[in-house]
Amino acid sequence: MSEMFCYQCEQTANGGCSRVGVCGKQPDVAALQDQLVFAMKGIAFWADKARQKGIKDQEIDRFMLDGLFTTVTNVDFSAEEIAKLVRTAAQMRVKAQNIFEKANGGAYGGAVPAAAQAFNPGTTAELVTLGAQHGVKDDSIDPDVKSVQEIIIYGMKGYAAYAHHALVIGLENDEIYAYTHKALAATLDKSLGLMDFVGLAMECGRINLVTMELLNKANTDSFGHPVPTPVQLGTKAGKAILVSGHDLRMLEELLKQTVGTGVNVYTHGEMLPAHGYPGLKKYAHLAGNFGGAWQDQAKEFVNFPGAIIFNTNCIQRPADSYKDRLFTWGLVQWPDVKHLDGYDFSAVIRKAQELPGFEENPGKEILTGFGHNAVLGVADKVIDAVKAGQIRHFFLIGGCDGAKSGRNYYTEFAEKVPKDCVILTLACGKYRFNKLDFGDIGGIPRLLDIGQCNDAYSAIQIAVALAGAFNCGVNDLPLSMILSWYEQKAVAILLTLLHLGIKNIKLGPSLPAFITPNVLNFLVENFNIAPIGTAEGDLKQILG
The missing domain is CATH 3.40.50.2030 (Rossmann fold)
Structure with a gap:
């Protein structure tokens, strides 16, 4: 396939990327992501009805976070990995339907939308073909209704990332799961009108506030409240690892494992605020911040003489000059880049120790840590x-x-x-x-x-x-x-x-x-x- 359509990010080309994503997303990945969202709507149809019967399932709830977060811009560019999630979604849909029918004492008596019906989780190529039928373009829906539906879905993708970070630390909130099922299921309900979806959009904003509060609690309970902290933009002599992303738990585990190894850890992009948390800044080898925002990585990473790891979204197509020292972790993935699951970072540390590292070169300091x-x-x-x-x-x-x-x-x-x-x-x-x-x-x-x-x-x-x-x-x-x-x-x-x-x-x-x-x-x-x-x-x- 050579056609796609995606307009979920600000950099979308000509009102919607149609050949390849400006982010680097290929048409097969776009189709698989569309199929994943379509399948999650089907899961939500049954899960929402099961919840109305007082039944919920933790595995299904948590899967929805993974699925939504995976489709956020600059997260997962691996067709095979997304295809695995689509196959899991097929299983979760069956499970959700079975849970509902058991609670209902029999089959559902109403019309079942296409997204909530069984589909064949076949080969990756077959799933790509299937996904191409379920893109965001849909002329059967009023354009304004479709617009607000997309706003809701993108809002859910956003808070799914925050809820995932909180869950990694050990906190979750059932209100987030309940809304996720209700709102996704609502997009399949042809009886709902524009103002129904406007109301759901406002509720999505409330749920994101609940989610951000949850993540704030997870971070501050674990690492303390941020305090104003000067961050070094220069370098310390020694081997080096650069961490880009948002996930503080992953950074903490890496810092623990690099104690006494002679490897200094630097932050990049959205990891800069980590320096303000007492539970993280206590590590003397959290050396400073290297580079700027995510879009500068291709020109900056070539000059980083150590290992690099992404722990959430904002990855770009890596250049060959640093691809061999690049790792991904968690849901973020790029084809042919080494991926790590779990919290064993020994491969990253070994790679850093093989590389030259930095010379001592102090630089400017900037302040972070001005939380509420x-x-x-x-x-x-x-x-x-x-x-x-x-x-x-x-x-x-x-x-x-x-x-x-x-x-x-x-x-x-x-x-x-x-x-x-x-x-x-x-x-x-x-x-x-x-x-x-x-x-x-x-x-x-x-x-x-x-x-x-x-x-x-x-x-x-x-x-x-x-x-x-x-x-x-x-x-x-x-x-x-x-x-x-x-x-x-x-x-x-x-x-x-x-x-x-x-x-x-x-x-x-x-x-x-x-x-x-x-x-x-x-x-x-x-x-x-x-x-x-x-x-x-x-x-x-x-x-x-």
């Missing part, structure tokens, strides 16, 4: 500074970064923010400006790195606390959100902000291709969402 616990610990100083007129405005500038043109806007915007304003940032969008020197206001740094994208939870807690202190709503605060998006976790976070009633968000660098004009008008009319313009023009509009 740290910021609210000095809330009185922040509030006093606002009341005294020292802090005029807060800007949350951050989100997912990407390689497409237009993202220099975020650097320019941060540079132009007046010196009596504070910038909050999170996710890999911070790399657009986090090495710049913004100074401080009365000892309060003007740039506060809150953490990973899931730490939008911390940003929300900070905003809610400030609103409480000033006895006003969040929308009445001197706070503006200037967000960048790339993939489905950003969709989940946007839905959370909308669920909370937060308005006046500026979003860029382009609007999602899966949002129809009517759905966009709804967002504009109800939430005053607007695309970014020019940095100077947007600042003038916000500050007057």
Whole structure:
């Protein structure tokens, strides 16, 4: 097959990638992912009905997280591995139907949609052919309904990643599973209309908030609350491993196994905030941060003289110059790249010890670790500074970064923010400006790195606390959100902000291709969402 259609990320080409994904996804992988989502809708049909009878199944619930997370942009590019998941989905569908029929005391009496019917989990090629029939294009559905359905599915993919990270640490929440089945099953219900799905989209935002809170608890219970921490951008003499991704549990296990080996561990991309956690920063060989955001990996990794491991999404096609020292872990996979399951990292350590490593070369330091616990610990100083007129405005500038043109806007915007304003940032969008020197206001740094994208939870807690202190709503605060998006976790976070009633968000660098004009008008009319313009023009509009 040579055709595909995918428009779930910001970098999609011409309204939808049709030959090969800008991310590197091949048509066979796209078809298998479409088949996996289609099969999960079928699982959800039966699992939701079983839950209505009071019956649930942990194996099915957890499989849904794996399946959704696998289809997030830049996670799994291996056709064979996704085909395995599709075959497992076929088994889970049968299991879910059997559970329902047992609870029901017999077969279901209504019409069974195609997705909930049995399918042959055959060869990978056969599954590719099957998946090609179940892509996101569907002219039988009203375009606006389809648009909101896609928003919901992408939001679910986003929170599935966060729920997976929490589960790795040992926490889960049944409310997440219940909504996942209900919402996916709803996409098969032809009786539901546009506003039904709008309601489900708002509920998806609430569920993502529940999920981010769960992950925050998992991380802080395990590693402590982040504290402001300087992070070295230079290098220490010694062998080296670079960790890219989001999963803190995996990083902790690697740090434990590299104690006393002479191997230093560096973070990349969304792993930078790990340096702020007391339970991780206690390892002296957590040496610093190397490089920037995920889209720069191909030009940066060639200069890393050690082993490299990805522990979640954001992998790109690896260059031959570093492919032989690259590893993947967990759900992230690339064909012909060594993959690790479990927590034995001896192969990564051996590879690092074979390679030359770094010479001593200290560099600039930047700060991270300004989670809500740290910021609210000095809330009185922040509030006093606002009341005294020292802090005029807060800007949350951050989100997912990407390689497409237009993202220099975020650097320019941060540079132009007046010196009596504070910038909050999170996710890999911070790399657009986090090495710049913004100074401080009365000892309060003007740039506060809150953490990973899931730490939008911390940003929300900070905003809610400030609103409480000033006895006003969040929308009445001197706070503006200037967000960048790339993939489905950003969709989940946007839905959370909308669920909370937060308005006046500026979003860029382009609007999602899966949002129809009517759905966009709804967002504009109800939430005053607007695309970014020019940095100077947007600042003038916000500050007057």
